Amino acid sequence: MTLSQRLKETDWIDVILWLFRAVIIILIVVGIVRKLFFGAGVAYSTKDWLDFITSGLSQGGLYALIALGYTMVYGVLFMINFAHGEFFMSGAMTSAILVGATLDSTGFLDSQPLISIILLIFVSVLTSMVVALLTERIAYRPLRRAPRLVPLITAIGASFFWQNLFRGFFGSAVKPYPVPESLEGRVNIMGFDFLKVRIVVLIASIIALIALYLFVQKTRTGKAIRAVAEDKDVATLMGIDVDRTIAITFAVGAFMAGIAAVLWGMTFKQVNFTMGFVPGIKAFTAAVLGGIGSIPGAALGGFFLGLIEAVGPPLILEGLNLPGVHQLKDVIAFTLLVLVLIFRPQGILGEKMAEKKA
Amino acid sequence: MSILELDNVHAYYGKIHALKGVSLRVEQGEIVTLIGGNGAGKTTTLRTICALMRPTVGSVIFEGEDLSRYKPSALASRGIAMVPEGRGVFAKMTVLENLEMGAFHRKDKEIDADIERIYDLFPRLRERRTQLAGTMSGGEQQMLAMGRAMMSRPHLLLLDEPSMGLAPVLVEAIFSTIVDINKQGTTVLLVEQNALMSLEIANRGYVLQTGEIVLSDDARALKQNEMIQKVYLGIE
Structure with a gap:
């Protein structure tokens, strides 16, 4: 084949994409090499690196918990529920303001931390589930047979609705989230110092993820959710009430978001009516990253995103001599989303969209 | 009637x-x-x-x-049970799980015995009970879809x-x-x-x-x- 023939048959979009990919890979490699071998940027101690990694993983656990709601709802409805971040916000705000403030002022929080956390989680989960079920019943179910764009726009509308409703309830000021004294400070594990709250959040989110996985795999209700995700008509033939199962799926996603809300509150110590937006978008990114529709994918995507957000700036961006790298973690997260959408739209564990029955 | x-x-x-x-x-x-x-x-x-x-x-x-x-x-x-066109097995579930889905509405204790009866009817399904249904051949999927329908008695x-x-x-x-x-x-x-x-x-x-x-x-x-x-x- 002559050169001119070869040029004619080249798809220029592919060439640009290949160049793009090459540039990204070169930037990453150059950044890491300059950082590790030529000491570019700030010199971090081992403790600093361990902090980056643990905070990244615990943040990732939170993303994973929220991402489950996106991925499970997508699994049964093929719909991106953009109001999911508000399910998370509603749990965080209600538990902080209705229960947390009292627990804190009476001193019960510090004297009985475990009972207090269980109480906070109970209130948070309950609120998230009620908000989710109301949203599903009022805003989504009547539109089940509408074109796909319609529920998407409704979801954005529902999101605004809940944000402003909670602003009406609790005001627009930033409120503190109560943290028991025993979770403050650092803990020494095998000779290394870790932030206590990060370790607790990481362990709690892993336990919640495993529990959810077992629920979906082993229980009757979990199997019904999987059956509805695969084929609604056949699920109906098996005697599964599809509408009820979809509502349960929303409730389960909201349950995980409610747990994440308390853990998030304890990590960042404050709540606000807008707090659901960024975690929601990040968790959605994590779900897409792992392969939307896949539960292990959501978990993997969450941890991966959290880790790369925390470690990426010091490891890669500092090596490239960028200023203010720690402000750039959102840039990393959304660059990653764009890269995944371009190069592997089905995500890490997802299957090709074409195989899905819409 | x-x-x-x-x-x-x-x-x-x-x-x-x-x-x-x-x-x-x-x-x-x-x-x-x-x-x-x-x-x-x-x-x-x-x-x-x-x-x-x-x-x-x-x-x-x-x-x-x-x-x-x-x-x-x-x-x-x-x-009423139906074996739908194109079989409609749950591809991402195992053979056993598919059969269990057929008995989803049942609460009696004879479900396990019925699964054994289906395995006797279609011995291939017994061999493949832990396999994902989507990885089986068309004929096996048809057997599974029929077995699953029979699970609802x-x-x-x-x-x-x-x-x-x-x-x-x-x-x-x-x-x-x-x-x-x-x-x-x-x-x-x-x-x-x-x-x-x-x-x-x-x-x-x-x-x-x-x-x-x-x-x-x-x-x-x-x-x-x-x-x-x-x-x-x-x-x-």
């Missing part, structure tokens, strides 16, 4: 008038076949019986009860083109299993394009053309019918 009776059923598939007054009866213990070409309304008829679609006019009476009173998901426990089994896409030797096996299932007391309504095979095992048959029943008779008489021979059996 007939186990199933459709009376003047009209149904729309989107804007298409798919069923134009279909009336048919299935008696207790029979195998009845519904034959017809592509787009004749065979699948629509079955979907209407299972309440996945509702008739706009007419009624579906099952064991003396009008099915419009029931939610679609209640029909499995009411005694149906009074009436609806089969939508069980022979589709299968090798002739497998079709023979599937059809002889249908006869076995029927002998054990399950009434069967069989929808087929393969008229030759289905008239072979059926007691009676109906011929559906563009949403209307154009002919109904004993299976033996239908096989002798000139129009059937020409259009569906390919005999000149």
Whole structure:
């Protein structure tokens, strides 16, 4: 084949994409090499690196918990529920303001931390589930047979609705989230110092993820959710009430978001009516990253995103001599989303969209 | 009393008038076949019986009860099971899980015993019980779909083109299993394009053309019918 023939048959979009990919890979490699071998940027101690990694993983656990709601709802409805971040916000705000403030002022929080956390989680989960079920019943179910764009726009509308409703309830000021004294400070594990709250959040989110996985795999209700995700008509033939199962799926996603809300509150110590937006978008990114529709994918995507957000700036961006790298973690997260959408739209564990029955 | 009776059923598939007054009866213990070409309304008829679609006019009476009173998901426990077109197994579930889904509405303690009975009927399924259903061959998936339908202990089994896409030797096996299932007391309504095979095992048959029943008779008489021979059996 002559050169001119070869040029004619080249798809220029592919060439640009290949160049793009090459540039990204070169930037990453150059950044890491300059950082590790030529000491570019700030010199971090081992403790600093361990902090980056643990905070990244615990943040990732939170993303994973929220991402489950996106991925499970997508699994049964093929719909991106953009109001999911508000399910998370509603749990965080209600538990902080209705229960947390009292627990804190009476001193019960510090004297009985475990009972207090269980109480906070109970209130948070309950609120998230009620908000989710109301949203599903009022805003989504009547539109089940509408074109796909319609529920998407409704979801954005529902999101605004809940944000402003909670602003009406609790005001627009930033409120503190109560943290028991025993979770403050650092803990020494095998000779290394870790932030206590990060370790607790990481362990709690892993336990919640495993529990959810077992629920979906082993229980009757979990199997019904999987059956509805695969084929609604056949699920109906098996005697599964599809509408009820979809509502349960929303409730389960909201349950995980409610747990994440308390853990998030304890990590960042404050709540606000807008707090659901960024975690929601990040968790959605994590779900897409792992392969939307896949539960292990959501978990993997969450941890991966959290880790790369925390470690990426010091490891890669500092090596490239960028200023203010720690402000750039959102840039990393959304660059990653764009890269995944371009190069592997089905995500890490997802299957090709074409195989899905819409 | 007939186990199933459709009376003047009209149904729309989107804007298409798919069923134009279909009336048919299935008696207790029979195998009845519904034959017809592509787009004749065979699948629509079955979907209407299972309440996945509702008739706009007419009624579906099952064991003396009008099915419009029931939610679609209640029909499995009411005694109707369907093997859908293209088998409809849950591809990402194991063979065992698929069979368990068939017994989803049941609360009795004999489910495990029934799974063993299905394994005896289809030994291949026992070998593959931990395998994901989507990784099996078409014939195995057909067996699984039939086994799953039997797990609900149906009074009436609806089969939508069980022979589709299968090798002739497998079709023979599937059809002889249908006869076995029927002998054990399950009434069967069989929808087929393969008229030759289905008239072979059926007691009676109906011929559906563009949403209307154009002919109904004993299976033996239908096989002798000139129009059937020409259009569906390919005999000149």
